[in-house]
Amino acid sequence: MAGPYSHTDPRWEHGPRIAAIGGGTGLSTMLRGLKQYTRNLTAIVTVADDGGGSGMLRQDLGMPPPGDIRHCMEALANVEPVMGQLLTYRFPGGSGSLTGQSFGNLLLAALNGISDSFDQAVTRMSQVLAITGRVLPVTNENVQLEATFENGTSVVGESKISAFKKAQDCRITQVRLLPERPPALPETLRAIRDADLILLGPGSLYTSVIPNLLVEGVGEAVRASDALKIYVCNIMTQDGETEGYTAADHLAALLSHGGGPGLVDLCLANSAPVRPGLVERYKVEDAAPILVDRARIEALGVELVERPLASETSDLARHSADRLAAAVMDLLSERSIRIAHELGAEETAFRLEE
Numbered sequence: 001m002a003g004p005y006s007h008t009d010p011r012w013e014h015g016p017r018i019a020a021i022g023g024g025t026g027l028s029t030m031l032r033g034l035k036q037y038t039r040n041l042t043a044i045v046t047v048a049d050d051g052g053g054s055g056m057l058r059q060d061l062g063m064p065p066p067g068d069i070r071h072c073m074e075a076l077a078n079v080e081p082v083m084g085q086l087l088t089y090r091f092p093g094g095s096g097s098l099t100g101q102s103f104g105n106l107l108l109a110a111l112n113g114i115s116d117s118f119d120q121a122v123t124r125m126s127q128v129l130a131i132t133g134r135v136l137p138v139t140n141e142n143v144q145l146e147a148t149f150e151n152g153t154s155v156v157g158e159s160k161i162s163a164f165k166k167a168q169d170c171r172i173t174q175v176r177l178l179p180e181r182p183p184a185l186p187e188t189l190r191a192i193r194d195a196d197l198i199l200l201g202p203g204s205l206y207t208s209v210i211p212n213l214l215v216e217g218v219g220e221a222v223r224a225s226d227a228l229k230i231y232v233c234n235i236m237t238q239d240g241e242t243e244g245y246t247a248a249d250h251l252a253a254l255l256s257h258g259g260g261p262g263l264v265d266l267c268l269a270n271s272a273p274v275r276p277g278l279v280e281r282y283k284v285e286d287a288a289p290i291l292v293d294r295a296r297i298e299a300l301g302v303e304l305v306e307r308p309l310a311s312e313t314s315d316l317a318r319h320s321a322d323r324l325a326a327a328v329m330d331l332l333s334e335r336s337i338r339i340a341h342e343l344g345a346e347e348t349a350f351r352l353e354e
Contacts, residue, residue, distance in 0.1 A: 013039060017196045020042070090103075150172075184218050210253065220259065229263065246293045
């Protein structure tokens, strides 16, 4: 698929409807690339975070955590440079209770205070920032994330999972939301139903991507959709979450929590080598490039596609926003062409039978 497009180009205005599900840095990076191809973009974002500045606001104000939502709005914003700087500004050490807090989080917290619901506050901030597309919290409920481990122990709180996992020295077997199966935002389910393309990830497997699928109706809506459904696999394993995981391990956990077959059509994995200096740096953190085990992925009933997706300029082993968006749009285009050929062949066969 050609692109990216100018915002005055009709192909951008009438581009495919994309629902991107996740949270954290991975989702916001992907959104920066995708907004160059279509305005019909919806980010569906987890609200299970309870650490850092988001956790403080959540505790003090009783609001859902703003951090992941803010990252996505920053990625999609179309504002003057000064406003962009304000959004990402963090108060320095010595600022009292504001130390380390993001101005963007405070802005969203203020809007939440004058709005009837958190999703309405997100909509208002989206208007202020003139974002491309939409950002939606997956639910308005005040949820906590609980992780259970292979040895039967469990811990409540997204921010506690990493340290607890290291102490237990075993894998996570399941995560769940408390309260369980909270209601999804209606607009979230509508965006999934209307999508031409549904993207899961990239991002922290158990704390950014999977929590969305634990909200009532979300996994079911994804499985029922006729859209192309792609899981974007991370480039590296994550310390305190997925040490030792292969790509198939990631996919199996996703399918297990999301209801099984029909959740994902295709797994998109990075084929570009991670620079040696970065590999050594991550090794200190017990993280490594994810092994792509093709046979196991295909045994799960999911097609594997590998593309060079890693950034060549970042100081971290992360996806390139431009490479990832181009790969995703190419896969959607290829699927559309294949469907058109199949429909054409069926029509020809029907006419011959007549």
